Amino acid sequence: MCECCTTKKDIYLPQLATIEKMRLMNDTEMYFRFNMDDGPMDFIPGQFVEVSVAGVGEAPFTISSSPTQKDGIEMVVRRIGNVSKALHNLKTGDKIGIRGPLGEGVYPVEEVKGKDIVFICGGIGLVPQRSFINYVLDNRDDYGHVTILLGTKCHNQRFFQSELEQWTTRDDIHFLETIDEAHDCWNGNVGVVTTLLPKIESELASSEIMVCGPPIMYKFVLMALAEDNVPHDQIYLNLERKMKCGVGKCGHCQINNYYACVDGPVFKYSDLGIAPEAI
Amino acid sequence: MTVKKITKADFTDLIEKVIASQKVYAPQAKGDKYDFAPLTSAGDMKLDYDVTLQPPKKYFIPPVETLLTFEVGGGYQSQFDEEKFVLLGVHPYDMVAINQIDKLFSDGHFDNHYMNRRTNATIIALDVVNASKNVFASEIGTATVKQGYDLLLTDIGDAYIAEAATEKGAALLAGANAADATDDDLAKKQKVQSDNELSLSKHLLKCPASDLPKLLEKAYDHPVWEEQAETCFACGSCNQVCPTCYCFNVQDDVNWDMKTGERKRAWDGCMLDGFTKCAPDHEFRKNRADRFRHRLFRKGKYVPYKLGGEIACVGCGRCVGACLPDIANPVNVYNRLFDDLGNG
Ligand code: SF4
Numbered sequence: 205m206c207e208c209c210t211t212k213k214d215i216y217l218p219q220l221a222t223i224e225k226m227r228l229m230n231d232t233e234m235y236f237r238f239n240m241d242d243g244p245m246d247f248i249p250g251q252f253v254e255v256s257v258a259g260v261g262e263a264p265f266t267i268s269s270s271p272t273q274k275d276g277i278e279m280v281v282r283r284i285g286n287v288s289k290a291l292h293n294l295k296t297g298d299k300i301g302i303r304g305p306l307g308e309g310v311y312p313v314e315e316v317k318g319k320d321i322v323f324i325c326g327g328i329g330l331v332p333q334r335s336f337i338n339y340v341l342d343n344r345d346d347y348g349h350v351t352i353l354l355g356t357k358c359h360n361q362r363f364f365q366s367e368l369e370q371w372t373t374r375d376d377i378h379f380l381e382t383i384d385e386a387h388d389c390w391n392g393n394v395g396v397v398t399t400l401l402p403k404i405e406s407e408l409a410s411s412e413i414m415v416c417g418p419p420i421m422y423k424f425v426l427m428a429l430a431e432d433n434v435p436h437d438q439i440y441l442n443l444e445r446k447m448k449c450g451v452g453k454c455g456h457c458q459i460n461n462y463y464a465c466v467d468g469p470v471f472k473y474s475d476l477g478i479a480p481e482a483i
Numbered sequence: 484m485t486v487k488k489i490t491k492a493d494f495t496d497l498i499e500k501v502i503a504s505q506k507v508y509a510p511q512a513k514g515d516k517y518d519f520a521p522l523t524s525a526g527d528m529k530l531d532y533d534v535t536l537q538p539p540k541k542y543f544i545p546p547v548e549t550l551l552t553f554e555v556g557g558g559y560q561s562q563f564d565e566e567k568f569v570l571l572g573v574h575p576y577d578m579v580a581i582n583q584i585d586k587l588f589s590d591g592h593f594d595n596h597y598m599n600r601r602t603n604a605t606i607i608a609l610d611v612v613n614a615s616k617n618v619f620a621s622e623i624g625t626a627t628v629k630q631g632y633d634l635l636l637t638d639i640g641d642a643y644i645a646e647a648a649t650e651k652g653a654a655l656l657a658g659a660n661a662a663d664a665t666d667d668d669l670a671k672k673q674k675v676q677s678d679n680e681l682s683l684s685k686h687l688l689k690c691p692a693s694d695l696p697k698l699l700e701k702a703y704d705h706p707v708w709e710e711q712a713e714t715c716f717a718c719g720s721c722n723q724v725c726p727t728c729y730c731f732n733v734q735d736d737v738n739w740d741m742k743t744g745e746r747k748r749a750w751d752g753c754m755l756d757g758f759t760k761c762a763p764d765h766e767f768r769k770n771r772a773d774r775f776r777h778r779l780f781r782k783g784k785y786v787p788y789k790l791g792g793e794i795a796c797v798g799c800g801r802c803v804g805a806c807l808p809d810i811a812n813p814v815n816v817y818n819r820l821f822d823d824l825g826n827g
């Protein structure tokens with residue numbers, strides 16, 4: 205092979221990792237903690253990895269743990285496609301392939317230091333946000349007021365429940381939760397996540413807002429934030445797309461001009477310019 | 484840089500010699516059309532072809548290729564094609580397309596599966612002798628090409644003028660019975676090229692190609708996307724035949740032993756159903772009109788944005804002929820937009 209090709213690593217070649225822990229968190233969400241076989245991997249909240257199950261394929265998953273946590277890397281896999289189903293069928297000690305960390309559009313970990321932050325999470329959107337949330341909690345003094353809004357469809361789809369309990373009791377964050385559909389076992393807020401926004405209306409315009417949720421959610425959140433005149437350069441959108449290569453080549457994740465895999469997955473709203481496909 | 488004149492008979496002899504030592508791919512007759520294929524006898528090459536059915540991209544991004552091998556539950560091993568080959572008879576517009584993909588595959592994350600094949604290749608480009616029915620390279624500025632090839636041939640009637648641009652090209656040419664090109668020969672070559680710069684224009688673009696990104700900026704919500712896409716089959720032919728389309732899919736194949744397998748990359752197309760589908764219930768560009776727009780925005784705005792303004796349609800005209808409902812022609816769409824929005 206030519207020299208320039210041998211000296212550069214193969215961008216499609218996964219590295220092996222070992223599953224340390226697996227736990228089903230509800231009907232569809234499986235928690236994973238894994239360690240890279242060749243030593244720890246550095247990453248920034250918002251980055252993702254391409255996970256391989258040899259023989260089944262590869263799929264992208266955002267890292268859910270904070271880089272401050274030294275004991276392995278966590279992710280949450282919803283049973284939805286071939287790769288995620290195969291992942292659910294693995295067991296502790298099994299090997300998976302990992303490419304990453306990927307994504308150059310990450311959470312503004314440095315940029316928003318000293319500022320107030322609002323996290324708006326819809327359902328599985330909690331997974332990537334949790335990486336930054338835990339990072340903030342581990343460096344609590346570096347950031348201002350922290351508010352977390354979480355909306356989940358049904359009561360029994362909630363996950364990371366014990367962590368959510370802890371957030372409720374902490375007095376250095378403001379945690380509000382809602383579920384879309386009323387249920388006997390639930391005596392909290394009912395309604396979609398945007399129904400929580402009026403409760404923190406006064407904070408919004410002066411906060412940095414991190415948004416992640418199902419595709420349908422973004423439009424409603426952005427409409428609500430527009431009503432409160434939140435400047436676009438204070439809004440960060442974590443955009444999920446179909447990804448194959450994860451390195452800006454295959455074209456699957458393209459959002460108008462942008463590639464979710466390299467330019468994102470986290471985008472500052474004001475940087476997106478005219479990208480109607482974003483929401 | 485060496486420039487030689489070589490008679491057609493001597494060039495055929497040269498290629499016959501090259502075939503003996505290296506794989507050669509060249510345009511050959513396929514029914515009443517032409518296509519690139521492995522050359523077994525120099526006499527089969529058709530260097531006066533108008534356009535090939537498929538662009539030569541398949542030699543760098545094969546329709547299906549193995550990226551890795553793996554053991555189920557175990558490790559992965561990169562796979563690379565080691566074969567050196569000669570790609571003969573690449574028209575300038577196709578050369579420009581290869582140059583573009585070179586940039587896109589080497590910038591940022593370096594794709595060494597692609598780049599390895601690229602360095603294994605010796606490319607002999609060829610100025611167009613006969614214009615195809617739908618070519619519009621003159622409109623885009625891709626009727627001639629100045630770089631990317633190892634050797635460039637220009638047919639001046641009784642002979643070829645051969646310009647070696649790299650050492651590989653010079654080494655290849657050194658094996659030929661050829662004379663130094665005279666000023667008169669060079670003038671003839673120049674004439675062929677300047678003629679091509681005007682005459683490869685079967686569809687006329689109403690604005691300079693370099694204005695397309697600006698024109699498209701105003702065109703996102705134009706009715707033309709819905710109107711044109713109404714008859715689109717989402718067959719993906721326009722992607723397949725396009726020398727600048729390179730989107731792909733990746734999937735695993737397990738071998739018969741159920742223990743080993745290969746990870747393969749295969750051509751994909753942004754016009755196909757499901758290209759952006761990421762969950763059973765969610766597909767980002769579900770409407771054909773959105774995909775139709777995406778393809779023409781990619782050619783006219785998105786990729787140019789990555790390539791410093793270079794338009795990612797090279798005017799080969801292949802998609803015009805490949806599209807059954809006859810809606811794929813970029814010139815027609817861009818002209819329609821120019822009529823409606825051009826001066827606004
Ligand atoms: S868009 Fe059509 S004319 Fe342009 S390069 Fe692609 S196939 Fe050729």
Ligand code: SF4
Nearest residue numbers: 715716718719721806
């Ligand atoms: S534009 Fe034509 S060639 Fe392209 S997908 Fe539609 S029908 Fe097929």
Ligand code: FES
Nearest residue numbers: 450453454455465
């Ligand atoms: S996932 Fe392939 S380009 Fe983004």
